[in-house]
Amino acid sequence: MNILFGNGPANITDIAAIARNDAFVEIASQVYERLEKARAILDRAAASGQQIYGLNTGLGANLKTPVSSDITGFQQQLVRGRGMGTGTPLSRELTRAVMATRLSMLAAGGSGISPAVFTDLLALLNKQVHPVMPSIGSIGAGDLVLLSALAQGMIGEGHSEYQGQVCPSASALELAGLLPSQLGPKDGLSLLNASAVSVGQGALVVFDALALFDFQRQAAALSFEGLGGNPLILAPALQRARAACGQIEEAEQLTALLDGSALHTTSPAIQDPLSLRCIPSIHGALSTALEGAKRSVEIELNAAADNPLVVIDEERVLSTGNFHTPALALAFETLGLAIAQVAAASAARFIQLTGSSRNGLPKYLSAVGGASAGFVPLQKTVVALLAAIRHKANPVMLDFLPVSEGVEDHATQSVLAVSKCADMIDLWRQLVACELLAAAQAVDLKPEHSCGPAILQIHRFVRSSSARLVEDRALSDDLSQLVYSLSRG
Template identity: 65%
Template sequence: QCVSLAPKDGLSLISASAVSAGSGALAAADALSAFAQQQQAGALTIEGIGANQTILDPRLQAARPAAGQQQAAQGLRDLLARDKAPMPATLQDPLSIRCMPSIHGVLLQAIDQARQAVEIELNAAADNPLVLGDDDTVLSTGNFHTPSLSLAFETLSLAIAQCAAACAARFIQLTGSGRNGLPKYLSPVGGASAGFVPLQKTVSAILAAIRHRANPVMLDFLQVSEGVEDHATQAPLAVSKCADMIVLWQRLIAFELMAAAQAVDLRDGLTLAPGTAGIHAAVRALVAPLREDRALGIDAEALYAALATGTWLP
């Protein structure tokens, strides 16, 4: 069915600025949803690996009030809240666990910067020329140029890559040779069982794809149109690659949730906090515990689908 275009609709359909703002709004919303899921996966890992929860002490966060760090730590504390935290299995955990508030906090800041950049574009007059009705004037303008939007999503891409790398590192810690008293490879049967180890290669490949997309593109342009258009922001590409990274990142979150839930099941005598108990139950509603070696790809796909489609409700 043909659509009847109103004034300026045609420009919106072909303008790089318009498509960047629209797709950027969707990507920023998706990033915020994935951030909440990453917080949940991180909290369940803290439970499963028996991490030292003093890293979340608000006094530590106040001593270094880096961007978003206090908010991220508060979110993790809420998920792990109980009358008494369990005794940690070790004093100092790997940095992907111990520095979770810092890593998640800077991502939260980057998401907020992307949101602000998108909101400016959605509410801006970016026409060229720009009609100033009150002054009965038409002026040439460069308001269509979106370097702030491009830079915001390049920054968000780097922050996602940092968070995804920590997520992948925690998966390796959970599924490795047996940290903090966990069985080797998270296998309950031991011996020659591969457990979760085959998924380590998948996690590594996904992280490589994320790192590749994290490389900035906003400097990659040539002058065109006889030198008139001698600068570009590559905002559509910056936004689209960021959106692709969110999809890959959610796959890593699914893997971390699976491994953390298995670690929880294998840790005798552990009573979860109400928040993490809900997360664990949501995983188990989709993925059964690993009792003997089986292909885990179908389980990972089911969990990823729940995260990506919004049906994930811990």
């Protein structure tokens, strides 16, 4: 599979394919034309004596310190001097997502990076040489400290992974048939001064959340059947009466899943619990948040977010704050809260399903009754999962202190906002699996009820991982298998 950058906007699917399927990246010819133009403009500006941040000046608090000798060597110093990250290294797939993201951003042409160094990054990605990158060190005002590991790997320093082995980067490059990059003026800063970690992981988070959301819809529909929900709540007129974001569309999706169900011919309760009755509005909020996060990520993927920026059309170089990502951080904080809200409704339905003789279901969803625990012990797991999700949903984007002698007195914490969202998805996936297990059991315990074809397909999917519970047994393995199936999409 090949991905072409520069012939149209890059998207989250591109990043996922590169990160997870090792898709080969090609570059459109017009990208190199932009890079050549931008580099020529940058060189002319530098030759004219213009002060250019990070080329002939220091960074951050050293802004007023001129760099007049060994400008090229300064780029190596700049890269080495920001290698201050810590924490568990990024995974192979996340590192690839970061590399692909930075490549996509550079293809916009605003950095002034040397075309040769751009090509080196492309080769590093396609040859599958992955610098070992730390996970902690960015406060969301660009990911310089984290991206320094990427640049170090390109110049043959630090450590990199190649063919499953971590070794000194110089050795990894040699094994892959590559040479260390030779950084020219501003090339080091061009590699570092961006939010590629936030955006790269953000692309994977949104990709995964979209896939998991479909399973959450299916779990909610299966619970609707198991609990004997009232489908009249999905009537189009009711949704149009208060057309909140995504509500109409989510009601339509649930209606389609319930097509052919005997619920449409029975006499259900007038009003169901809110976790059933309000599915369209709860899911609609998440759908809207996902759209916002996807849009924010794809704006960044295709943006010239460098500082300083080469404005090709105007043939000048200007300082900018385009590396700053408050909108991205806010989008993922919103997404996290929306996921938590949907997760809370899923947990509530699970409690309804596994409670004491609710909606005509046997106590604890036990097929044998008596002293059988049935599904009730799993309530503790569900509540623990929800507590962890709610904890991760707490916003972090306002948690910063001024650094660099007050020059950097605002931050977005976008890396943390995105990474905790990734953690939430792992927890949410387990919670969705719990609801699916309970809802499938509920449907099994109502043999007189007939479900529609879509629900029967969902039920078969669950049963491919977990047999119906009769006598009490451990469900941990069943749960793990179903979680694995959900992660495979």
